[in-house]
Amino acid sequence: MPPARRSRPKPKIVETPVEARPGETLIWTDGACSGNPGPGGWAAIVVPADGGSPTELSGGDAQTTNNRMEFSAALGGLRSLPDGADVCVVTDSQLLLNSMTTWLAGWKRKGWKTAAGKPVKNQDLVQALDAETERLGNVRWHWVRGHETGDGHEHKALNDRADQLAVAAAEAAARR
Numbered sequence: 001m002p003p004a005r006r007s008r009p010k011p012k013i014v015e016t017p018v019e020a021r022p023g024e025t026l027i028w029t030d031g032a033c034s035g036n037p038g039p040g041g042w043a044a045i046v047v048p049a050d051g052g053s054p055t056e057l058s059g060g061d062a063q064t065t066n067n068r069m070e071f072s073a074a075l076g077g078l079r080s081l082p083d084g085a086d087v088c089v090v091t092d093s094q095l096l097l098n099s100m101t102t103w104l105a106g107w108k109r110k111g112w113k114t115a116a117g118k119p120v121k122n123q124d125l126v127q128a129l130d131a132e133t134e135r136l137g138n139v140r141w142h143w144v145r146g147h148e149t150g151d152g153h154e155h156k157a158l159n160d161r162a163d164q165l166a167v168a169a170a171e172a173a174a175r176r
Contacts, residue, residue: 013094017155018142024086025049027077030146030162031069031093032170040064041169043162044077054158055080058165060173069166070096071125078132078139086137092146092159099126100133100141 020026026047033040041060048054057076061068070093081087091097104126107113112120112127120126133139149160 013097013143015143015145018088018090018144020047020049020088021086021140023049024088024138024140025081026088026090026158027074028090028158028162029070029073029077029093029096030091030159030166031066031071031073032163032166033064033066033069034170034174037063037065039170039174040066040069041166041171041173042069042073042076043165043169044073044080045158045162045165046077046080047158049086056161056165058169060169062173062176064173067093067095068122068125069170071099071122071129073162073166074100075125075128075132078129078136081136083135084137086139088140088142090142090144090159092144094143097141097143100129104130 018026028045031040031042039060039062041058043058046055046057057080059076070091074089074091074096077089078087107120112123114120144156144159146159146163148156
């Protein structure tokens with residue numbers, strides 16, 4: 001019998017406040033779903049590099065999953081930018097973060113299969129995100145812990161606002 005495989009401990013993702021770099025747009029994203037699957041919504045708040053007023057984007061689907069909405073939020077925000085723009089996508093989804101920063105290269109190398117040999121879930125959205133990152137300039141991904149508000153969390157007010165917009169979009173999708 002082969003020896004048991006020892007799993008490596010997953011590195012802990014540490015939250016740090018996001019800071020825009022000079023010339024960099026920030027996109028705060030969130031997805032929401034009522035039931036999973038069920039009616040879902042996504043939101044992206046685009047904060048221009050020049051310090052202009054943020055733009056709020058959102059949408060939804062009557063039958064979807066929370067993960068699809070997280071990916072859709074980033075995609076909607078990135079699609080709103082001009083070619084070559086530098087951007088930092090701020091997300092509370094570790095799946096989105098890991099998909100775009102850790103697993104993407106391996107999935108492409110393995111023909112869109114996971115380490116277990118199974119097809120990558122939400123491959124259509126991951127491929128669309130990959131295409132957007134190719135169209136843009138420097139793209140960074142930044143994780144923040146979601147659903148924290150109040151004292152000590154002021155730096156995440158736009159994460160909370162994106163959550164509110166995503167929930168409203170999910171509610172609107174449920175009424176369709």
